Each structure stands twice: as structure tokens, then as C-alpha cells.
Amino acid sequence: MDISIQFKKGALELCVLVLIHQQARYGYELAQSVSEYIEVAEGALYPLLRRLVKEGYCMTYLQESSGGPPRKYYKLTPEGEVHMHRLVAEWNKFSIGVTRLIQKGIQP
Amino acid sequence: MTKNEFLSVMESHLTALPPEERDELMDDYKAHFAFGLQSGKTEEEIVTELGDPAELAKEVLGDRAEPKNEQPLYWFYGQEQKQAQGYAGQTGQGPETPLRRRIAWVSAALHTGLFFLNLVMIPLLIAFWSAGVGIAAGAASGILSPVLLLLDYLKDPVFYPAKAFASVALVGIGILLLLSSRYIFKGLLKLTLNYRGWNVRLMKGNVNRD
Known part of the structure; x- marks a missing residue:
């Protein structure tokens, strides 16, 4: 499998958690917001969101929208908040480490 | 690929899921199409953004088959990796999945x-x-x-x-x-x-x- 797909798949959870942390969002809105920053198969969001709900990091509520199906909003739970902060810390540590490694390895 | 093609390919690949779970996921995709069409996109554009339905379905099922891969490997840093290994060791021959x-x-x-x-x-x-x-x-x-x-x-x-x-x-x-x-x-x-x-x-x- 394409290795960059694996990268994105892992990062997607973090991106989604941060975006929901900013404000409650519905699925389509989330897809648009993620796509602003990274190129990703938007369809992967829905299984991910279901998992986050199942693990208790997110909760959903429905809100009627004019002329469309009701919007399912996703909101971060307190556990989700903790989880997000942990992931962000890990991500930073990880990406700094990789960046340093690359700099050392490629630049003389 | 049209909306209906996307949805039917998706559904046919998700038959292994429990019906209520599959229906919820299908509703999510249907709603996504509805919002996309509302904002003036064509069905083809939305399908392109969503990605290959067969590939997506495989990941949905794959996530269930291998729960230890749910957390991307490269986030395991320090202690967590040991936990993960302990978990993999405990399960022995293949993970116990809901399916x-x-x-x-x-x-x-x-x-x-x-x-x-x-x-x-x-x-x-x-x-x-x-x-x-x-x-x-x-x-x-x-x-x-x-x-x-x-x-x-x-x-x-x-x-x-x-x-x-x-x-x-x-x-x-x-x-x-x-x-x-x-x-x-x-x-x-x-x-x-x-x-x-x-x-x-x-x-x-x-x-x-x-």
C-alpha cells in the first residue's frame, strides 16, 4: 500500500479531533475543513468518526438544516479532550524527532 | 462513477458488518452526498473526493479485523510500544475481533x-x-x-x-x-x-x- 496513505490515515484522527475541538462540526463540514489542509480520501472520515464515538472521544447530536437531511454534529467529550492533547503531544515529539533525523541524514 | 454506483459498491462490500452498523454508515455517506449536491458539486466530484468505495469498505472491515492497528504505529513512543507488544502477545493466534x-x-x-x-x-x-x-x-x-x-x-x-x-x-x-x-x-x-x-x-x- 502507498506509504503516504498510511501517514494520512494516522494523521487524520488527530486532525479531526483538533477540528472538533475548535467547534462542533458535522461530517460534510469536517470533510471540507480537512481537505483545506491535507489531501485525503474524505470517505475515510465516516468510519473514523464512528470509531471515535464508539471509543467515547466524541458525541453526536442532530440539528435540522434547511432543505437537506439533518446535520449530525460531532462534539468532543472530556475524554476526547484528554485524548487529543495526548495525541498532539505525541505527534509533536514524533514529528520533531523525524525532522531532526532527516536534517541530520540528508544535509551534510 | 455516480452516487448510486458509489453507494451500491460500498454496500455490497460491507455485507460482513452488522446491519445496523452498515445502515448508519450508509446514511452518513448519503448525507454527505446530499450536502455536497446542495453546495453545487456534481456527483462525480463528490465521489472523487470520497475515494474508492471498495478501498474504503476494505478499511472499514480491516479496522475491525485488526484492532491493534487502529492506532497508527508511529505514534507509539516509549512505553506505549511495550503495551502494544504486550497486547499483541496476549492475543496469540490472531486478534479476537467482534466479527x-x-x-x-x-x-x-x-x-x-x-x-x-x-x-x-x-x-x-x-x-x-x-x-x-x-x-x-x-x-x-x-x-x-x-x-x-x-x-x-x-x-x-x-x-x-x-x-x-x-x-x-x-x-x-x-x-x-x-x-x-x-x-x-x-x-x-x-x-x-x-x-x-x-x-x-x-x-x-x-x-x-x-
Whole structure:
């Protein structure tokens, strides 16, 4: 499998958690917001969101929208908040480490 | 690819999911299309953004099959990696997944059900067969009754016409029983073989799906 797909798949959870942390969002809105920053198969969001709900990091509520199906909003739970902060810390540590490694390895 | 094509490919690849879970996911995608169309996109554009439905479905199922891969590997840093290894070590041969557990449960239920069904059905089949044997025995003795009459006559040489008439009647009944027992045995054989075949199919189908 394409290795960059694996990268994105892992990062997607973090991106989604941060975006929901900013404000409650519905699925389509989330897809648009993620796509602003990274190129990703938007369809992967829905299984991910279901998992986050199942693990208790997110909760959903429905809100009627004019002329469309009701919007399912996703909101971060307190556990989700903790989880997000942990992931962000890990991500930073990880990406700094990789960046340093690359700099050392490629630049003389 | 159109919206309907995307949805039908998705749904056909998600048949392994529990129905309520699959329906919820399908509703999510349908809503996504609705919002996309509302904001002026074409179906093709939305499908392109969503990605390949077969690939997405594979990931949905894959996430369920390998829960230890749910957390991307490169986030394991320090202690967490040890935890992950401990987890992988505990599970031994392949992870216990909800799907596999469900299949195992259904298979166990099927085996138990068949066991109890056979506990009733096998004695019932034996009873049917012995009824068949009884009818055949009746036919044989009816047809052989003149021989018995002859033996009786040799032992006590007095001719009773009533006995002779009874014997003739018994021969008639014996022939009728013989004719019917042929169909009875044919039917019993068919019933037994069909029942056996059904059992085997149920077991094999079960194994194939596993």
C-alpha cells in the first residue's frame, strides 16, 4: 500500500479531533475543513468518526438544516479532550524527532 | 462513477458488518452526498473526493479485523510500544475481533441447534424405518399365509374352509402391503438422504464462511 496513505490515515484522527475541538462540526463540514489542509480520501472520515464515538472521544447530536437531511454534529467529550492533547503531544515529539533525523541524514 | 454506483459498491462490500452498523454508515455517506449536491458539486466530484468505495469498505472491515492497528504505529513512543507488544502477545493466534467472535458464536449456536435437532430427528427417522419394516413383515406373512395353512393342515389334517378363505384374504392384503411398502421404502430413503444432505450443507456452508 502507498506509504503516504498510511501517514494520512494516522494523521487524520488527530486532525479531526483538533477540528472538533475548535467547534462542533458535522461530517460534510469536517470533510471540507480537512481537505483545506491535507489531501485525503474524505470517505475515510465516516468510519473514523464512528470509531471515535464508539471509543467515547466524541458525541453526536442532530440539528435540522434547511432543505437537506439533518446535520449530525460531532462534539468532543472530556475524554476526547484528554485524548487529543495526548495525541498532539505525541505527534509533536514524533514529528520533531523525524525532522531532526532527516536534517541530520540528508544535509551534510 | 455516480452516487448510486458509489453507494451500491460500498454496500455490497460491507455485507460482513452488522446491519445496523452498515445502515448508519450508509446514511452518513448519503448525507454527505446530499450536502455536497446542495453546495453545487456534481456527483462525480463528490465521489472523487470520497475515494474508492471498495478501498474504503476494505478499511472499514480491516479496522475491525485488526484492532491493534487502529492506532497508527508511529505514534507509539516509549512505553506505549511495550503495551502494544504486550497486547499483541496476549492475543496469540490472531486478534479476537467482534466479527470473528460473532461468526464463532453463530457457528457454535448452529452446532448446538443441530445436535438437539438430531437428538429428536434421528430416533424419529428410526421409528419411521421400523414402521416400514413392520409393514414389509406384515406383507411377507400375509403372502406366506398359505404355507402356514399347509403346515397347519399337515399337523392337524382337518380342512377348515374358513381358514382357507382367511388365507386367501391375507394373501390379497399381503400383496397390497408389499406394493405400498415399495413406495414407503423409497420415500424413507429419500427423506433420510435429504435430511443428511441438509445437515452436511449447513455444516459445510458454515465452514466456508469462517
